[in-house]
Amino acid sequence: MIETNSGWVRSWGASPQAVHDGLGSFEDHPPLADVTLRQVVRVSGGGHRVRVRFTNEFGTGPLSIGAARVGLATPGGGVRPGSERVLTFSGASAVTVPAGAPVLSDPVDLLLPALAKLSISLYLPERVETCTCHDPGLETGWMIPGDAVAVPVVPENAEVLPVRALISAVELLTDGPARTIVVVGDSRVDGTGSTPDTNHSWPELLAERLASQGAAAGYISNQGISGNRLLNNGIGVAVLARFDRDVLATPGLGHVVLSSGGDIAISFAPRDDSLADFLRMFPGAPVTADDVIAGYRQLAARARERGVRVYATTIPPYGDAETYTPEGERARQTVNEWIRAGGAFDAVLDFDAVWRDPDRPSRIREEFHSGDYLHGSDAGYQALADSVDLSLFD
Incomplete structure (x- = not known):
């Protein structure tokens, strides 16, 4: 405990x-x-x-x-x-x-x-x-x-x-024991694609579920950045670089949830004129699946030094998004296999399984994306929040 x-x-x-x-x-x-x-x-x-x-x-x-x-x-x-x-x-x-x-x-x-x-x-x-x-x-x-x-x-x-x-x-003083779950990652943590003014990012929807149970860990800090990556800066400081400030320095920290897939989408995106302006926002050499896995290992080790539980989500599909390529899909599958079976985390939230289309597993189910085959709809983020086992935060 x-x-x-x-x-x-x-x-x-x-x-x-x-x-x-x-x-x-x-x-x-x-x-x-x-x-x-x-x-x-x-x-x-x-x-x-x-x-x-x-x-x-x-x-x-x-x-x-x-x-x-x-x-x-x-x-x-x-x-x-x-x-x-x-x-x-x-x-x-x-x-x-x-x-x-x-x-x-x-x-x-x-x-x-x-x-x-x-x-x-x-x-x-x-x-x-x-x-x-x-x-x-x-x-x-x-x-x-x-x-x-x-x-x-x-x-x-x-x-x-x-x-x-x-x-x-x-930050609050509470009437009883309390601890914070920090979720850190990219735009799908941040809630891009959800309806504004409705608090429909999946961490906020998870907070609603925890609040309904009166959980001591019903405190959530959403540290997603839209366009963010694990390893390299670009849109926002990379997760590895901001982890101490945004996660480990959190008052009442009890659990960390890692949820970042931007490195793969950017590194394996098509290198053509249609994406040239977009990709200029993401400096640094492309990374490999092994690079991403090594980054996750670093974050897990740094969090464990603080005595907190570390969970990770699998990377959801993004087939038919502008940045999709078959090479990126293979890298996503490699990282997901390691997240599930590598033993680096105290638990795995299998968001890939929640969102993938049974008929086309590289793509998000139609009702779960916001129209760009990358970000969630309100229903998609609700499905992610509903899939989380609340006992993980006891």
Whole structure:
């Protein structure tokens, strides 16, 4: 048994990225200045005391936060009256975050049930040249002119914020033992293809199942990055390079789930003009199935040093996607055979078996992909979440 944790536990997370290292959703936006960002996150497990981790980890200069608040979110960006809490930083209402650093707010008392939606508002009084973000956001956020952290509803002059900006985690104190499951990987962890504003990534859907059971491990931090790879940087820092920050440093860490297949899709993609611009986002030499297996071995060993259980998902099919090739399919099968039988993990979540079409095993079942034969639909992500044995997290 893993020892449970009665201190801080992470209940929501999003891996930080440089604004130019994502999908481009915010790349051409003017620098932020004299604006309030209001963002909504859904926690997984509940608690009674809250702190927020803000991030300037990819900033090129200091980040000034002039004011910040949290509260229970209502639809459309509102805040439930009476739930508003002012956030401070070492007792001060404002803070300057150095380039390359995060900052934790002081904790505030706020009762958050499991799966509650939390509104986070922060005012940026000075110009933010480089915005640390997570792209895409998959939950609507807003940019409101001026200091609007105390505004109860989003005004008409607000603009939609297309990314998670300057926030990377919500951590809670709980009423009993608790521990966090960190899921790390690529776009199929991140929830690409799911309906925005519905919390339909498979880790969020798994959190719903765990919450319904009242599980102590019902806290999930989703550290997927769309376009991410295990071994090489490209869209976001590679899993091997960000593993200490995004996974092993997680408060209350109890389980790690590894779920990354981007290396194979990129390394074995067709080298033709139709994909040339896309592939330029992924530097580095192509990797082999053996390279991917070696990377998984490294991650498993590093996680076990922290005394946590390590699980892996098999790589789901991607036949008929733009990056598909028969050579890539053979590499995927090789890696999956090793994941299932190599003995490197405490358990295997066989997502390949859940998604593959019985008539064409190299391709996702029609009802489970979002139209691109690569990413899940809401039904596809639900099927993945439903396939997970909850007893693995006892």
